[in-house]
Amino acid sequence: MTARGVALAVTAVILLVAGFRYGYPDLALLGAAAGIAVVTALVFAFWRPRLGVARVAEPDRVARGEPADVTLTISNTSKVRAASLIATDRCGAATVDVPLLRLRAGHDTVESYPVPTHRRGLVPIGPLHVTRRDPLGLITLNRAYGGTTIVRVYPRVHPMRAVPAGLTRSLDGRVDKVPQGSITFDTLREYVPGDELRRVHWRSSAKVGELMVREQLDTSEPQIVVLLDDRATAHRGDSFEDACEAAASIVVAAVREDLPVTLHLVAATLSGPHLDVLTEATLGDGDLDATLRHLRAQKLGDTLIFLTGPGGRDDLGALGGLRSAYPIALAGILGDRDSSPAAPTDRLLVIEAADGAEFAAAWDGVRGW
Secondary structure (H helix, E strand, O other): OOOHHHHHHHHHHHHHHHHHOOOHHHHHHHHHHHHHHHHHHHHHOOOOEEEEEEEEEHHHHHHHHOOOEEEEEEEEEEOOOOOOEEEEEEOOOOEEEEEEEEOOOOOOEEEEEEOOOOOOOOEEEEEEEEEEOOOOOOOOOEEEEEHHHHHHHOOOOOOOOOOOOOEEEEOOEEEOOOOOOEEEEEEEOOOOOOOOOOHEEEHHHHHHHHOOOEEEEEEOOOOOOEOOOOOHHHOOHHHHHHHHHHHHHHHHHHOOOOOOEEEEEEEOOOOOOOHHHHHHOOEOOOOOOHHHHHHHOOOOEEEEEEEEHHHHHHHHHHHHHHHHOOOOEEEEEEEEOOOOOOOOOOEEEEEOOOOEEEEEEEEEEEEOO
């Protein structure tokens, strides 16, 4: 109830009590009229319009800065009444006005509006909020219709080459540099139509009673590990957004070259596709030393890429200690190009860049991985 509605309801009670108690029929009549007005407002406002809401985001996954639109279809599923309503749809942190004027029963209306994609992250769209007021302004009701659609705004991806193939640990413990890699037996599986007969392992096939095929793998194929520093203490300004762009660029380049790549965060534990993880990543508190100990123990790959901000400059020394587990180690410092540059060593390559685009250009200029 609005302030006017509350005042009128209280006035109605006072007038009715005074009129009947002290014998003033005029006061009782005024109180009854006020009470009828309140009851009528309740009946009017609590009529629930029957609306169907369908919302489509196209596309629902988009890189930062690229266009995305929402198409909203609202249907009046009532069989009798037309609807003239005040509706708003939530779009991220903003609201969008949706006009519903004389929407006849059985008809629908379509509205479209752009999605803000200027920031990386999840943009919730909906639900549709419909506000109803009685003519006297005594009661206001707000109801939600339809569900929520999520638009994922990925970090911007900059063109770059993937890590050059070849420098990796073979199964026999040596460090190879073979451009095309080496093929090593891995496991056996059942034969499926289309497999080459020269890959059939006849001895195992005779024992099992059905054709078994050798599975082989390339032991010199690089295994890329991207470690994104999401500690709040490591970043200033938009350096975390720049680091997310650098990580997305590396992941996309590796996938394009069919190279295995894994993504890890220091503070958070998120699962799912790499670009989805980069979309949901936020700054927090984390223990870099514990993360590095885990990476050293697990030996998840042979090429380690550490992406941090200006505050992570002092942690590069700890990263150099991982060269025993990762033959290639590279650190990217994003968002701080003006300070004294960190010199690369025989244990660690260092790239300093003001943003993701500059990082990608510097990445392509690296020699001697």
